[in-house]
Amino acid sequence: MSLLEVKGLKASYGVVPALHQVDFNVNAGEVVGILGHNGMGKTTTLRSIMGFVKVTDGDIVFEGQSLKGLSVNARARRGLGLVPQGRMIFPTLTVRENLESGIATGKQPMEPIIDEMLSLFPRLERLLDRAGGALSGGEQQLLALARCLCRKPKLMLLDEPTEGIQPSIIDEISDTLKQLAKTTDITIVLVEQNLDFITGLSDRVYAISNGVLDRQIPEEQLKDSRAVSEFMGFVT
């Protein structure tokens, strides 16, 4: 059974349609990539799954149950987590406070969860007392990932984690996500424009174009970034 099934999803901003037809599925433990140009509907797809965008048709089924009518918080409690585009960490809170804000209140002691995050993201350790807004873009992305993981999501939705980030930290993010995928049973849906990053991490990759997501990029093409570009129409 798929962990996540997105079926015939449509969404609009007011009267302007953003998603025309989104159909894909994700199995437990997979890393699934969604590749597309600017404005094609990647962010809207993830925000619809998380419950921030109201869908007008179709269904999102998680662990066999429809998420229809559930709030963002209810979806988070079911095990969904979103790392939004642009990181959205709290700039005036310290790194430690940002991490604490990601831990479900009143549940477990915070310290072991923070220690676990620091072992996965060692670069954050020496930054614990620094304000989130004083970190580099790459460090903020690591913090945003760690904050999402503090809640132990079953499914993590990642919105363009490489956007505006220097190559050395992109490699670090990629290595960390690979390690996470290998050592835990987390499932990841990743939307990106960065071909190398997405093909390096994903078990399967879908293409999104003009609000339509229903084509999986053939596996043999994934090894060849030029073939992927051609499939997507990135080069002519």
Ligand SMILES: Nc1ncnc2c1ncn2[C@@H]1O[C@H](COP(=O)(O)OP(=O)(O)OP(=O)(O)O)[C@@H](O)[C@H]1O
């Ligand atoms: N808040 C909004 N109000 C109105 N239209 C929006 C809003 N957010 C997105 N759109 C429109 O919906 C469409 C899909 O946008 P979306 O942000 O999902 O694309 P994207 O693939 O994530 O793009 P990018 O890579 O630039 O983030 C675009 O035409 C965009 O202009």
